[in-house]
Amino acid sequence: MSRTIREDAHIDVARSAARLFLEKGVAATSGEEIAEAAGISRRTLWRYFRTKESCIEPLFARMSQNLAAKLQKWPLDMTVERFLEINYDMSKIDAQEIEDSKLVVHLIARLAEEPALLEPWFMSTRATEDLMAGVIAARLELSPTDFEVRLCAATVSAAMRVIDETISRAAVRYGQVPTVAESNDRLAQAIRRASTLPFCDPVTPRGR
Amino acid sequence: MSRTIREDAHIDVARSAARLFLEKGVAATSGEEIAEAAGISRRTLWRYFRTKESCIEPLFARMSQNLAAKLQKWPLDMTVERFLEINYDMSKIDAQEIEDSKLVVHLIARLAEEPALLEPWFMSTRATEDLMAGVIAARLELSPTDFEVRLCAATVSAAMRVIDETISRAAVRYGQVPTVAESNDRLAQAIRRASTLPFCDPVTPRGR
DNA sequence: CACAATAATGACACTAAGTGTCATTATAGC
DNA sequence: GCTATAATGACACTTAGTGTCATTATTGTG
Numbered sequence: 001m002s003r004t005i006r007e008d009a010h011i012d013v014a015r016s017a018a019r020l021f022l023e024k025g026v027a028a029t030s031g032e033e034i035a036e037a038a039g040i041s042r043r044t045l046w047r048y049f050r051t052k053e054s055c056i057e058p059l060f061a062r063m064s065q066n067l068a069a070k071l072q073k074w075p076l077d078m079t080v081e082r083f084l085e086i087n088y089d090m091s092k093i094d095a096q097e098i099e100d101s102k103l104v105v106h107l108i109a110r111l112a113e114e115p116a117l118l119e120p121w122f123m124s125t126r127a128t129e130d131l132m133a134g135v136i137a138a139r140l141e142l143s144p145t146d147f148e149v150r151l152c153a154a155t156v157s158a159a160m161r162v163i164d165e166t167i168s169r170a171a172v173r174y175g176q177v178p179t180v181a182e183s184n185d186r187l188a189q190a191i192r193r194a195s196t197l198p199f200c201d202p203v204t205p206r207g208r
Numbered sequence: 209m210s211r212t213i214r215e216d217a218h219i220d221v222a223r224s225a226a227r228l229f230l231e232k233g234v235a236a237t238s239g240e241e242i243a244e245a246a247g248i249s250r251r252t253l254w255r256y257f258r259t260k261e262s263c264i265e266p267l268f269a270r271m272s273q274n275l276a277a278k279l280q281k282w283p284l285d286m287t288v289e290r291f292l293e294i295n296y297d298m299s300k301i302d303a304q305e306i307e308d309s310k311l312v313v314h315l316i317a318r319l320a321e322e323p324a325l326l327e328p329w330f331m332s333t334r335a336t337e338d339l340m341a342g343v344i345a346a347r348l349e350l351s352p353t354d355f356e357v358r359l360c361a362a363t364v365s366a367a368m369r370v371i372d373e374t375i376s377r378a379a380v381r382y383g384q385v386p387t388v389a390e391s392n393d394r395l396a397q398a399i400r401r402a403s404t405l406p407f408c409d410p411v412t413p414r415g416r
Numbered sequence: 417c418a419c420a421a422t423a424a425t426g427a428c429a430c431t432a433a434g435t436g437t438c439a440t441t442a443t444a445g446c
Numbered sequence: 447g448c449t450a451t452a453a454t455g456a457c458a459c460t461t462a463g464t465g466t467c468a469t470t471a472t473t474g475t476g
Contacts, residue, residue, distance in 0.1 A: 006453085031433060041455050046434055122330040151370050155402045158366035162359050193404045194363045214424085239462060249426050254463055417476105424471070433462065442453070 010048055010058045011100075013038040017055035018103045026053065026116040053116050059104050060124035064131060066097075071135045080191055080200040084184040108165055109172035129157040139199045152197040159194035163187050218256055218266045219308075221246040225263035226311045234261065234324040261324050267312050268332035272339060274305075279343045288399055288408040292392040316373055317380035337365040347407045360405040367402035371395050 016037035020029040031052055035045040049055045070087045111117055130144075133153035137144040163186055170176040178186070192200045224245035228237040239260055243253040257263045278295045319325055338352075341361035345352040371394055378384040386394070400408045 009453095030431095042433095043435090043456075044454060047454085050434080052433075118331070118334070119327050123326070126326070147370075147374060150374070151367060151398060151402070154366040154370045155363040158362040159359060159404075162355075162362045166355060166358070190359060194359070194402070196367075196401045217424095238460095250462095251427075251464090252425060255425085258463080260462070420473105420475085422471105422473075424469105426469075427467090429465090431462105431464075433460100435460075436458090438456090440453105440455075442451100444449105444451080446448085446450105 007058075009040075011062065013040065013045065013048055014056050014058040015100070015103065017052075018059055018107060021056065021114070021117070022103070022106050022110065026114055053119050054123075056107060056117070057120045057123060059100055059107070060120060061127065062097075062100060063104055064124060064127050067128070068131050071131070074135070074139075076139060076205060077202040079202060081184075081188045084188050085181075088180055088184055105168045106172055108168035111165065125157055125161050128160060129153050132157050136197060136199045139203050140197060141205070148197060152195055152199070155194045155196055156191055159190040160187065163190050215266075217248075219270065221248065221253065221256055222264050222266040223308070223311065225260075226267055226315060229264065229322070229325070230311070230314050230318065234322055261327050262331075264315060264325070265328045265331060267308055267315070268328060269335065270305075270308060271312060272332060272335050275336070276339050279339070282343070282347075284347060284413065285410040287410065289392075289396045292396050293389075296388055296392055313376045314380055316376035319373065333365055333369045336368060337361050340365050344405060344407045347411050348405060349413070356405060360403055360407070363402045363404055364399055367398040368395065371398050 013034065017029070017034045020033060020037060029052070031045055032042055034052070034055055035042045038045070040048075045055075049057075073087075074083050107117055108121065111121060130153070133144045133149050136142070136152050136156075137146065137149050140149070142149050167178060167183060167186070170178075188200075221242065225237070225242045228241060228245060237260070239253055240250055242260070242263060243250045246253070248256075253263075257265075281295075282291050315325055316329065319329060338361070341352045341357050344350070344360050344364075345354065345357050348357070350357050375386060375391060375394070378386075396408075
């Protein structure tokens with residue numbers, strides 16, 4: 001599986017880059033150091049990533065992909081609240097995923113001091129927006145490119161972004177780590193309030 | 209007024225850069241060319257801007273500032289719809305501002321083909337978000353850093369972004385230029401639907 | 417107006433990000 | 447085990463971006 005090997009290699013580099021960025025800042029970290037830490041040549045690093053900053057994107061992308069995998073299984077007759085409740089029980093999450101989440105949380109918490117991290121973070125938000133457009137479109141039997149769907153996806157993913165930033169900051173800077181139930185409540189509430197289309201409630205497929 | 213002189217110099221460079229980016233693409237435009245087109249040395253260009261891409265930021269920033277200037281005058285007892293209606297009559301806008309708007313519209317329309325333009329665009333969206341947080345906080349007598357205010361500012365500015373992108377794309381790619389009234393309607397409607405706090409309607413100052 | 421203080425610019429050398437090219441080494445399919 | 451192909455490394459190269467210092471505007475003041 002050449003696809004998986006390459007993806008593994010990419011995320012390994014992302015972890016090294018994230019650790020260096022958190023340790024000494026983005027500006028003080030050179031491409032050379034990232035390559036060395038990841039055990040690849042400088043040339044290969046630039047084949048993997050267009051810029052230094054984008055090296056951490058696979059970490060954000062992995063979060064998006066986890067979300068996507070879950071959202072695909074969201075039954076039409078279920079509310080967001082219930083769906084989030086049963087899907088984030090934290091029990092079947094492996095150690096690697098927890099480590100990655102920690103890195104992501106720390107990166108997000110540093111956004112204010114490290115503007116260079118904003119670009120990859122916004123790119124990830126954009127990916128989430130596309131993801132949500134797909135989910136909303138599927139639930140409401142509309143096109144993912146429909147204006148109403150795009151609007152709703154944008155507001156909802158913006159709300160999710162604010163929740164991520166708020167929780168990450170609180171956790172890293174003030175040590176306030178919420179329970180899984182609390183996070184879910186906040187997230188569900190924010191999504192519901194931000195949504196401009198009724199995709200949070202059970203939807204009934206148009207009769208055929 | 210050293211402040212104004214510098215700002216003028218910056219936006220002149222931004223116009224040159226925007227024209228070059230639209231003409232030959234971001235990748236094919238070098239810092240050297242931008243500097244030459246703007247009539248400054250390469251060294252001065254890099255003193256003005258950290259990156260090639262960020263050269264166009266003053267154009268986006270100007271739009272934000274125009275918006276800010278208007279929103280400061282939004283009376284507490286007025287709806288968004290009415291406010292937008294009386295503030296965007298297009299009559300008292302000078303030629304330079306129209307030219308700048310055209311450049312911005314074309315840049316936004318190219319976002320899909322020129323991912324390098326995404327960063328400055330998202331930075332501008334972020335500025336709008338801060339702006340909206342201020343406006344919402346003022347109208348509802350809350351703090352601009354309050355979670356509820358941040359959430360609402362994020363959803364509203366996301367909606368504004370989608371409107372900008374939709375209208376720009378339609379205008380540049382399909383020649384569909386809406387009337388001022390139409391744009392206002394769409395914008396007002398999107399803002400109202402995206403808002404998670406009731407700042408769009410007249411607010412009554414808390415009695416003292 | 418002259419003259420000092422300070423800010424803005426240019427020139428030049430430099431570091432680091434990012435690319436093109438080609439030889440070498442893994443990897444996959446047979 | 448052998449061939450086709452994808453991935454990597456080595457090395458030279460371009461261009462983005464910075465440090466430093468001399469020169470040139472600008473601004474404020476008597």
